[in-house]
Amino acid sequence: MLTVFGSVAIDTIRTPSRIVRNALGGAATYAAISASFFHRPGLIAVVGNDFPEKYQHVLDRFTDSRGLVHANGRTFLYDGSYDQTLSSRKTNKTELNVLKDFKPTVPEKYRKSEFVYLANNDPAQNTRIIKEFDRVKFSMCDTIDFWISTKRSDVIKMMGVVDSIVINDEEARLLTKTHNLIKAAKKIMQWGTRLVIIKKGEHGSLLFYDDVVFPSPAFSLENIVDPTGAGDSFAGGMIGYLASKNSTRLQAIKEAVVYGNVMGSFAVEKYGIAGLVGLSRLDIRNRFNYYKRIVHF
Amino acid sequence: MLTVFGSVAIDTIRTPSRIVRNALGGAATYAAISASFFHRPGLIAVVGNDFPEKYQHVLDRFTDSRGLVHANGRTFLYDGSYDQTLSSRKTNKTELNVLKDFKPTVPEKYRKSEFVYLANNDPAQNTRIIKEFDRVKFSMCDTIDFWISTKRSDVIKMMGVVDSIVINDEEARLLTKTHNLIKAAKKIMQWGTRLVIIKKGEHGSLLFYDDVVFPSPAFSLENIVDPTGAGDSFAGGMIGYLASKNSTRLQAIKEAVVYGNVMGSFAVEKYGIAGLVGLSRLDIRNRFNYYKRIVHF
Numbered sequence: 001m002l003t004v005f006g007s008v009a010i011d012t013i014r015t016p017s018r019i020v021r022n023a024l025g026g027a028a029t030y031a032a033i034s035a036s037f038f039h040r041p042g043l044i045a046v047v048g049n050d051f052p053e054k055y056q057h058v059l060d061r062f063t064d065s066r067g068l069v070h071a072n073g074r075t076f077l078y079d080g081s082y083d084q085t086l087s088s089r090k091t092n093k094t095e096l097n098v099l100k101d102f103k104p105t106v107p108e109k110y111r112k113s114e115f116v117y118l119a120n121n122d123p124a125q126n127t128r129i130i131k132e133f134d135r136v137k138f139s140m141c142d143t144i145d146f147w148i149s150t151k152r153s154d155v156i157k158m159m160g161v162v163d164s165i166v167i168n169d170e171e172a173r174l175l176t177k178t179h180n181l182i183k184a185a186k187k188i189m190q191w192g193t194r195l196v197i198i199k200k201g202e203h204g205s206l207l208f209y210d211d212v213v214f215p216s217p218a219f220s221l222e223n224i225v226d227p228t229g230a231g232d233s234f235a236g237g238m239i240g241y242l243a244s245k246n247s248t249r250l251q252a253i254k255e256a257v258v259y260g261n262v263m264g265s266f267a268v269e270k271y272g273i274a275g276l277v278g279l280s281r282l283d284i285r286n287r288f289n290y291y292k293r294i295v296h297f
Numbered sequence: 298m299l300t301v302f303g304s305v306a307i308d309t310i311r312t313p314s315r316i317v318r319n320a321l322g323g324a325a326t327y328a329a330i331s332a333s334f335f336h337r338p339g340l341i342a343v344v345g346n347d348f349p350e351k352y353q354h355v356l357d358r359f360t361d362s363r364g365l366v367h368a369n370g371r372t373f374l375y376d377g378s379y380d381q382t383l384s385s386r387k388t389n390k391t392e393l394n395v396l397k398d399f400k401p402t403v404p405e406k407y408r409k410s411e412f413v414y415l416a417n418n419d420p421a422q423n424t425r426i427i428k429e430f431d432r433v434k435f436s437m438c439d440t441i442d443f444w445i446s447t448k449r450s451d452v453i454k455m456m457g458v459v460d461s462i463v464i465n466d467e468e469a470r471l472l473t474k475t476h477n478l479i480k481a482a483k484k485i486m487q488w489g490t491r492l493v494i495i496k497k498g499e500h501g502s503l504l505f506y507d508d509v510v511f512p513s514p515a516f517s518l519e520n521i522v523d524p525t526g527a528g529d530s531f532a533g534g535m536i537g538y539l540a541s542k543n544s545t546r547l548q549a550i551k552e553a554v555v556y557g558n559v560m561g562s563f564a565v566e567k568y569g570i571a572g573l574v575g576l577s578r579l580d581i582r583n584r585f586n587y588y589k590r591i592v593h594f
Contacts, residue, residue: 085476179382181499182519202478203500204514214591217501217512222479254594294511296593297551 002243003110004032004236005044005129006119007076007099008051008059008068013228013272014081014092020226023272024055025078027119027142030229033276034263035117035240036062037284042110043067044129046102048075058277067107071098086227087201106132115243117235118162120144123154127161138248140164140239142231148175159191163248166197166235166260181206182213197238197257199231207257214254219265219291226271230264233276237263255288262287299540300407301329301533302341302426303416304373304396305348305356305365310525310569311378311389317523320569321352322375324416324439327526330573331560332414332537333359334581339407340364341426343399345372355574364404368395383524384498403429412540414532415459417441420451424458435545437461437536439528445472456488460545463494463532463557478503479510494535494554496528504554511551516562516588523568527561530573534560552585559584 006028013020028045035041043059044067051070059065079093106129114137118126126141133139139162143155148171155175159165165188169181176184185196185208196208200218207214238260245252262284267275308322325342332338340356341364348367356362376390403426411434415423423438430436436459440452445468452472456462462485466478473481482493482505493505497515504511535557542549559581564572 180519180521182517200500203497204512206514206517212591213517214594215501215514215517216592216594217503217514220479220503220510220512222477224477251594258594292594294509295513297511297513297548297555297589 001042001110001113002035002039002115002117002239003042003044003067003106003113003133004028004035004063004117004119005104005126006031006117006121006232008045008047009076009078011228011272012079012092013226014079015086015226016082016084017225018271020271024058025228025272026076027232029059029273030232030267030276031117031119031236032059033062033273034233034236034267035243037263037279037281038237038240038259039115039243040064041117041240041243042107042113044104044106044110045069046071046098046104048073048098051075058273062277067110069102069104071102073098080228082227086224089227104129114138114246115239116140117239118142119232119235120147123147123151123158127154127158130161138163138239138242140166140235142166142235143171143175145171145174156191159188159193162193164195164197165193166199166231166238168231169198169200172196172198182208195253197260199234201227201230204261205234205257207253209250209253212250214257216257216261217295219261219287221265221269224268227268228272230267233267234260234264258288258291259284262291298339298407298410299332299336299412299414299536300339300341300364300403300410300430301325301332301360301414301416302401302423303328303414303418303529305342305344306373306375308525308569309376309389310523311376312383312523313379313381314522315568317568321355322525322569323373324529326356326570327529327564327573328414328416328533329356330359330570331530331533331564332540334560334576334578335534335537335556336412336540337361338414338537338540339404339410341401341403341407342366343368343395343401345370345395348372355570359574364407366399366401368399370395377525379524383521386524401426411435411543412536413437414536415439416529416532417444420444420448420455424451424455427458435460435536435539437463437532439463439532440468440472442468442471453488456485456490459490461492461494462490463496463528463535465528466495466497469493469495479505492550494557496531498524498527501558502531502554504550506547506550509547511554513554513558514592516558516584518562518566521565524565525569527564530564531557531561555588556581556585559588
């Protein structure tokens with residue numbers, strides 16, 4: 001089984017060409033939906049009593065949502081604007097709401113998950129919750145600059161209890177205080193995690209595993225409309241694929257990284273989760289095969 | 298035959314860890330030496346009467362330097378400083394010297410070159426000189442922000458007479474006034490060139506050829522000491538490989554791009570041309586094969 005722990009949000013996304021208000025968003029939403037095309041995930045998250053029924057239906061469709069807690073109050077709310085190039089985002093408003101007092105626990109039925117994805121939650125919370133699982137075979141976490149700036153030592157402690165981290169290049173540099181990404185990855189691995197995936201947005205990703213470096217270029221896209229959730233879709237696709245193979249061998253991990261790239265590329269082609277929810281497994285396999293064909297020489 | 302036309306310079310390179318004064322540099326020097334491991338190039342360039350004999354020996358060793366003109370005056374001089382991350386360079390001094398009044402012509406013995414590389418020279422000069430060759434099979438040019446800013450229409454005209462361009466991502470954006478690199482490449486191809494290679498430094502490169510996009514990640518390096526000449530070594534390796542194969546088929550071009558990556562990666566591991574001149578063909582083939590192994594999945 002695969003479990004995803006993270007945020008479910010109500011997003012307002014502003015790009016130069018369009019504003020999408022009150023969309024279903026959040027790191028766990030993107031990661032879980034992306035993962036679901038490979039392996040149906042359990043979801044640990046919280047929403048408020050304002051959470052629209054239609055969004056509940058989306059989560060029910062793609063996930064085992066029995067771990068979704070309905071709390072009194074309003075759902076976590078995020079509002080952000082992209083610049084003209086869609087490469088940088090400014091936060092206009094964040095309301096934690098029900099997320100603020102959420103004390104997540106792992107439901108009994110999820111405890112036997114072999115695969116666990118911990119999204120960009122409070123690192124101390126991630127470190128605590130991973131211990132509630134009984135037989136984790138492979139865990140992966142994410143983190144963001146906010147936690148690195150405010151709780152760096154907790155982020156480093158989290159590296160000691162997870163198998164892998166997916167992290168942006170700039171965040172890896174910030175966390176390790178190192179410019180060179182190979183040196184940065186080695187430093188992170190010294191803190192305990194066996195596997196580091198550095199995401200470089202339009203430049204693809206670098207996987208570090210023992211002495212192996214696996215660089216993979218991004219799927220080149222001419223029309224990107226909304227980068228929201230690309231990183232979470234990458235992570236979800238990656239761990240979903242590994243869960244479906246029930247494997248953590250290098251070959252499976254390389255393929256998983258490419259599936260991560262593929263899912264990220266679908267995510268940014270439409271607004272919000274629209275790039276993911278309309279997909280079929282065949283769409284995904286076709287893009288994977290196309291990618292393989294263009295990258296190989 | 299392969300001919301390289303560009304600058305030979307005396308460089309002073311300042312990095313945070315070392316200053317190298319009066320080194321042999323210049324776009325044509327790097328490109329020609331890099332190319333020489335695949336196919337010995339002819340060299341069209343000018344130096345002054347201060348040009349050190351030991352540097353003449355280097356050029357004689359790696360190139361057919363009968364096209365090197367010795368003019369009265371001092372050799373082109375460049376002085377630049379890198380920042381702490383080695384990712385941006387500031388020019389301290391440029392003295393054109395003999396380059397200023399150089400009127401290059403193609404020596405009789407080079408006119409039958411099938412492969413021609415025009416480095417980041419004045420685009421009007423590149424456009425003129427390519428016409429002096431009798432039977433060009435494949436020509437490639439480079440350009441830099443200076444020409445794009447001061448002679449944009451000449452750069453665009455140059456696209457109409459060459460087969461391919463290698464260009465940095467930022468320069469491609471500046472030239473086409475387009476952020477998305479696929480759109481930028483398409484725009485450049487509309488001006489006439491069949492093939493566009495966008496170099497992205499540590500992120501590798503993108504090759505555009507008809508409807509094909511071939512993304513290739515850079516060779517990941519932990520210790521970069523001097524990025525000078527990386528782009529020229531890339532271009533030289535690429536066209537040198539094509540000349541050695543006497544081919545412009547897609548498969549050869551893809552391999553040539555990877556050889557370009559490989560030569561760029563060697564160039565930055567030592568100061569100045571030291572990363573190139575000590576190489577053997579076996580070193581290069583080994584790194585190509587290693588690269589192939591890590592990138593494939």
